[in-house]
Amino acid sequence: MSKYNPYDNVIKTIEEVATLLKYKPSEYEMLKHPERELKVSFPVTMDDGTLKVFEGFRVQHSTIRGPGKGGVRFHQDVNADEVRALSAWMTFKCAVANIPYGGAKGGVVCDPMKLSDSELNRITRAFTNGIAPIIGPERDIPAPDVGSNPQTMAWMMDAFSKLKGYTVNGVVTGKPVTLGGSLGRGDATGRGVSFTVNNIFAKLNIPLKGTTAVVQGMGNVGSVSARLIHESGMKVIAVSDVSGAIYKEDGLNIPEILEYLSKDKRNLLDGYKGEGLKRISNEELLELDTTLLIPAALENQINDGNADRIKAKVVVEAANGPCTVEADEILKKKGVVVVPDILANAGGVIVSYFEWVQNIQRLAWTEERVNTELKHLIDLAFENVWNSAKEYDVALRKGAYIVAIKRIVDSMKLRGV
Ligand SMILES: NC(=O)c1ccc[n+]([C@@H]2O[C@H](COP(=O)([O-])OP(=O)(O)OC[C@H]3O[C@@H](n4cnc5c(N)ncnc54)[C@H](O)[C@@H]3O)[C@@H](O)[C@H]2O)c1
Structure with a gap:
């Protein structure tokens, strides 16, 4: 397996797509x-x-189409290249979703599972103070990502508001609803994933009912995705988290698993005692014989080391960057359809956009309105990506990048950059 740097993946994809679009280097070099x-x-x-010094990052990849937008990751492996790649993926995701944002991302090097709430509160505030000069509702709006959640956003909003001397709800999204968060934001990424599953299955003429699915990662995105595809009639045969995977050939009891996980935020799947379960590793889970595979954990899960053993027919990328560029090539040759992250998991940033719009206008939308408008934007983005992939005769990832890069390059030209 080659050494993995997620930002190399970003550069390769930009180069490939810009060449396909016959752009001159000067037109896209900035990206x-x-x-x-x-x-x-x-x-x-x-x-x-004791006193401990922590490190954090905030990267604004592009603000050509609007303020920076992207989550803050709390994880022990966070590093500059990862945050850089995640920020670029946000630029392309917002462009695919056609919402008026650029792309940004942040991260703090820490293991939230090993920290108390009061320690996390202090870390979040100190990090927010550190990045305060470059964030704000008009400049760059953070949101939750791996290891952070609505509580983290409430602390960020409070720390930023203290610096300003007044309450600034719109500085972050993914806040608790009482503090100006949007109804539907908690489920938005997973809901967008489930809309995407419906869209791709409809195009491929695969029925949802009884079709097998596997989900890697049972955090915010994975758990909601698993719940919604289970409710749509799919048979979820395996799920996993950092503690390992559970497998049941005739389908897992997803509501029971989710209830167990939600009882205590430190509960992991290795403590879940369901009937007839087989315990397998995360590596084995990825290679299961299934129609649908949803990686919803971290990047670099499907790479040149395991791509040729993937048996799924369709991979819907709920995580950011779960398949490497090399894996993409291998999967394409095997006929596996990959629905890319910048389309499949755009539901989160779309509802973050709705939250920001509500904050700026001092309005509160109903959950029904949020979900209806989310479906509208996800379905539209899916059709655009599908059509562009057909037009250029490329896989869906390149189709998505074509849509995004055209919009961004057009914006740069119009702004005279
Ligand atoms: N939260 C959002 O709104 C959002 C939006 C778009 C994309 N994403 C992406 O979705 C992915 C998951 O984010 P999240 O918010 O659900 O994070 P989370 O912290 O809520 O959950 C992450 C999950 O992955 C599991 N995990 C960690 N390492 C693993 C491993 N090696 N193998 C298997 N499972 C592992 C964890 O145990 C946990 O269940 C990330 O790639 C994130 O960037 C999140």
């Missing part, structure tokens, strides 16, 4: 370079009284 990168170090007092 290979993030506009602004900030690295911060900050001291935090731990519960035992």
Whole structure:
């Protein structure tokens, strides 16, 4: 397996698609370079009284189409290249969804599973103070990602508001509803994934009912995706988290699993005691014989080391960057249809956009309106990507990048960049 740098994947994809579109390097060169990168170090007092210095990042890849937008990841493996890649994926995702944002991402190097709530609160505030000069409702709007959640966003909003001297709801999205969060935001990414599954299955003439599915990762995105595809009649035969995977040939009891996981935020699947389960590794889960595979954990899960063993017919990328460029090629040759992250998981940023719009206008939409408008934008984006893939005779990932890069390059030209 070759050494993995997610930003190399981004550059390769931009180069390939820009060449396909016959753009001159001068027209797209800027997309290979993030506009602004900030690295911060900050001291935090731990519960035992010791002082620890943490590192964090905020990268604004592009603000050509609007303010930066993207989550904040709390994970022990966060690094500059990962945040850079995630920020670029946000630029392309917002362009595919056709919402008026650029792309940004943040991260803090820490393991939230090993920190108390009060430590997480202090880390979040110190990180927010560090990146405050470059964020704000008009500049760059963070949101939750791996290891962060609505509570994290509430702390970020409070820290930023304290600096300003007044409450700034619109500085982050994915907030609790009482603080100006949007109804439907919690489920939005998984809901968008389930709309995407419906769309691709309809195009491929595969019925949902009784068809097998496997979900890697049971966090915010994976758990909602699993719940909604289960409700649509699919047979979810395996799910996993960081503690490993569980498998049941005739289908898992998804509502029971979700109830167990939600009882305590530290509950993991290795503690779940369902009947007739087989415990397998995450590697084995990815290689199961299934129609649908939804990677919903981290990047680089399907790569040149395991792509030729993937048996799924359709991969819907709920995570960001779960398939490498090399894996894409192998999967394409095997006839596996991959629905790319920048389309499949755009539901989160779409409803974040609705939340920001509500904050700016001091309005609160009904959940029904949020879900209806989400479906409208996801379905539209899917059709655009599907048609562009057909027009250029390429896989869906390239189809999505064609849609995105055209929009971004047009915006740069119009702005005279
Ligand atoms: N939260 C959002 O709104 C959102 C939006 C778009 C994309 N995403 C992407 O979706 C993915 C998941 O994000 P999330 O918000 O659900 O994070 P989360 O922290 O809520 O959940 C992550 C899940 O992945 C599991 N996991 C971690 N390492 C694993 C491994 N090696 N193997 C298997 N499982 C593992 C964790 O146990 C957990 O169940 C990320 O790629 C994220 O960037 C999230």
